[in-house]
Amino acid sequence: MTASPVQRRTQAQRREGTIGALLEATVACLTERGYAATSTAAVCAEAGVSQGALFRHFPTRQALLVATAEHVATRNVAAFRLTTEGAAVDTVDEVADVLAHLRAAVLSPTNQTWRELLVAARADADLRAALLPARELLQAQMLDVAADLWGERLSADDLPAVLSLVVNMLDGLAFSALDPDPAAAPGRTVERALRLLAELIVHRYPEESP
């Protein structure tokens, strides 16, 4: 009874624990407060650690944000892969279904985090450079996922184009979807737009057997 119940962690465990808490806290702050309001103090408060702890593991605020970016990038591509894995994409309905799931994935907090960092990087050359590797990795892996989905039916030219179309449309949607209720009035419009996209994708490669 001399030691408190949850203790005797190894140094590496302690370290990993607070680093993880800081990354998660950064994600939370970014999604619900935005980039500018994600101060080191706010992140520390959310993570339940002191500022000194933060600056022990990350030399600068930007380092924390870059680490967070890499953290969510891998999670995002994993979510995409999960969403599309084994999905049928032969009919318009099936493709529309995939698109609906992709839309939900794009609207997720981790993806919102990624977007927030991308926007911030536009006006910050250092951050932009630091984010470049993660960006290229994510792009390549997204292309892999797309190839798994549509690779056998879309040409090498069309595949990245369709990917760009889908991803950019969903991202644009996420940016302009700042209304409290994401499934608000124009929801029907968005659904219809996604259906048109699905038609485009399916009709791009009409089924061999009519």
Add this chain to the structure above:
Amino acid sequence: MTASPVQRRTQAQRREGTIGALLEATVACLTERGYAATSTAAVCAEAGVSQGALFRHFPTRQALLVATAEHVATRNVAAFRLTTEGAAVDTVDEVADVLAHLRAAVLSPTNQTWRELLVAARADADLRAALLPARELLQAQMLDVAADLWGERLSADDLPAVLSLVVNMLDGLAFSALDPDPAAAPGRTVERALRLLAELIVHRYPEESP
């Protein structure tokens, strides 16, 4: 020779002059520095006026930003209208041409300003509420422009969906286009994507005369 050459402006002219300079300066700061770095000091330096002048005309920083938003919103819809006015949209090539012009318009500084404010509004309830009227006005006017372009050939259901598709795709493109050279390596991909979009739009209403 007692008075300097360019003087004797009326008070209204002076007022309008500095307000205009402040709005333009805000646009410049937002596009090249981003929302967070658009401080009142930065705007005043860019506009060449003192902070006191700013706070005479705008009670708060947010008021300045909202005024800027309304300022650019009207300019943006005018640019869109100009871009599409009288354009032919019968063939895939013609629609692709329109989309290319729309893309350029979406990448313009004033549109970038609008986007910057939209993103900031996501994490700021007050700003979001203040931006709502301008947002709805812009949306309605964009729908008008789209109706002028495609109204006779797309159904009332499809029109807003196609508009959403095009605008969101272009916006998403603008967000992720933070590379120095916007017409960089994946430029071909984007062009191909826009062409696919054009095909979708044209094939949505096959010409009556085959």
Add this chain to the structure above:
DNA sequence: ATAGAAAGTGAGTACTTGCTATCTAACCTC
């Protein structure tokens, strides 16, 4: 010309920011 109002100035306010220096608590090696 002169009084009064509006426009513009710039130093100053209270506060927040990222970050550091100093120190204590927890862990590892012996």
Add this chain to the structure above:
DNA sequence: GAGGTTAGATAGCAAGTACTCACTTTCTAT
């Protein structure tokens, strides 16, 4: 255990923030 190293807490700093206020300059009405 002791000695040394790492992790974390706390107070504080310089720089920057939005905004204010006493003041001068510029226009307007008489």
